[in-house]
Amino acid sequence: MxxxxxxxxxxxxxxxxxxxxxxxxxxxxxxxxxxxxxxxPPLPGTAAALARVLADPRRERANATAVGRMVSARPMLVGVRPARDVLGLEPGTFLHAGPPITWERASGPMRGALIGAMLFEGLASSPKDAEDRLAAGSGITLDSCHHHRTVGPMAGLVSPSMWMLEVTDAEHGGTAYCSLNEGLGKVLRYGAYGPEVIDRLRWMGDVLGPVLRAALDRSGPLDLRALVAQALQMGDELHNRNRAATSLMVRELAPAIVEAAPEHAAEVLRFINGNDHFFLNAGMAAAKVSADAARDVPGSSLVVAMARNGTDFGIQVSGLGDRWFTGPAGVPDGLYLGAYGPADANPDIGDSTITETTGLGGFAMAAAPAIVRFVGGDVSDAVAATTSMYEITLAEHPAYQIPGLGFRGTPVGVDVTLVARTGVLPVVNTGIAGRVAGTGQVGAGLVSPPVEAFTAALEALAKA
Known part of the structure; x- marks a missing residue:
């Protein structure tokens, strides 16, 4: 011995x-x-690809460059303009959330939103006429919002006559767009298309958009990075809770709204006041312009987009250009409204996961303990969700901090290799759309992305 x-x-x-x-x-x-x-253990079947990607001598520096650009972006809300002007959309062209999809594969809420957009644009005389024209496809073009520097919540439908929030990056020079938030209840983004939906969209085009444009022209750009940072310290996570951010936005814009359009000021402010999610769309555009700053860094394994179209969940990676890597969208697990239940839910949908992509939403739930009353669970679950995301991210955001974690920066910059090495998937909190076209929102909850999207991206990185 x-x-x-x-x-x-x-x-x-x-x-x-x-x-x-x-x-x-x-x-x-x-x-x-x-x-x-x-x-x-690493995700099954990823060992060889993971070893090859980790051995890439470019990866460490590339990821530092990419995530550095993401967290240093300075998104500024500079204007509100029609989609036909800023995106060059022609009649019959519609942008949607998530990876590209066809009418044949579109889910119920995506089809409902497309029907509503056809009616809004005057391209159909009835829902049945709109459905027939969309199915025929003649004169209709569908494309992903992300392909046009744009994001949209839930179905994410953008048509030429809709007004867009315009956000520029004062640090890196990019621009991103998002539609105006419609409010609550039966709305186009959840696939509803009744007369009240179309009437509201027309009012937004005739009144809300022009008033906001005039107000921003008078007030000057709105610093969204500073606003998001403050809202995190007031209990928002900037995806499913935007109450503080909306209040801060109104405080900044209200004087200019009154001065620029006194005849419409009351109805505009009343509309915003009735919708705590009004800031969400501005926050999404801010996240999009920040993520886009990190694109196209050769060798980087940083995720620069996560998005869902109601059928597929897709991601894009900095070092792999505009390629989409997809898997089936899952049905969220959460709380349901009224008599609705899981059988009424559509698989996950929307571009709003751009917030998680940049360290907000599910990644910042520890900053918003009240969010659990909306998506389910308890406060410890919210804290656990955030802390687990530090395992798969490259940095902590220098401006977006969480008081309950000692002002630690939110976890930001999902790395495909860290997802593969740990088996931990991004945490996403989300609204739940009804699976039948025209239903609207049926609940809210948490959802996990499909593993396939990340393993496919890893394989592509290994081959690259």
Missing amino acids: TSMTLSMLSREPHVITAGTAVLGEALDQQAVARIEVDWR
């Missing part, structure tokens, strides 16, 4: 446990001191 063996037997053992919890629990029952290592 060696001296080392004798030494080990003469003192208390030092035990390190990893993996299956039952092993550690057995030691706990015997009062054996141990150190637990939170280790998980």
Whole structure:
């Protein structure tokens, strides 16, 4: 017996446990001191691709460059303009949330939103006429919002006559767009298309858009980075809770609204006041312009877009250009409105996961304990959701900080290799759309992205 063996037997053992919890629990029952290592095996089938990507000499510097651009972006709301002007949309062209999709594969809420957009643009005389024309496809063009520097919540429908928030990056020079938020209830973004939906869209085009444009012309650009940072410290997470951010936005714009359009000021302010999510769309455009600053860095494994079209969940990666990597969109697990339940829910939909892509939303739930009343769970779940995201991200945001975590920056910059190495998937909180066209919102909750999107991106990085 060696001296080392004798030494080990003469003192208390030092035990390190990893993996299956039952092993550690057995030691706990015997009062054996141990150190637990939170280790998980890599995602199945990814070992070879992961080794190749990790060996890429460009990766570390590329990721530092990409995430540095993302967190240094300075999004500014500079204007509100019609989509036909800023995006060059022609009649019959519609942008939608998520990866590209056809009418044949579109979900119920996506079809409902397209029907509503056809009616709004005067391209159909009835829902049946709109459906027939969309199915025929003649004179109709569908494309992803992301292909046009644009994002849209839920179905994300953008048509030529809709007014867009215009956000520029004062640091890197990019521009991004998002539609105006319609409010609550039966709305186009959730696939509703009744007369009240179309009437509201027309009022937004005739009154809301022009008033906001005039107000911004008078007030000057609105610093969205500063506003988001303040809202996080007031209990928002900037995806499903925007109450503080909306209030801050109104405080900034209200004087200019009154001065620029006194005849419409009351109805505009009343409309915004009735919708705590009004800021969401501005926040999405801010996140989009920040993520776009990190695009096209060769060798980078940073995720620059996560988006869903109600059928597919897709991601884009900085070092892989505009390619989409997809898997089936999952049905969120959460709380339902009224008599609705899981059977009424459509799979996940919307571009609003651009907030999680840039360290907000589900990644910042620890800043918004009240969010659990909307998406389910309790406060400890919200904290756990945020802390788990530090395992798969490249940085902590220098401006977006969480008071409850000692003002630690939100986890930002999802790395495909870290997802593969840990098996941890991004946390997403989201609204839930009814699966039948025309239903509207049926609830809200949490959803996990499909593993396939990340493994496919990893394989592509390995080949690149």
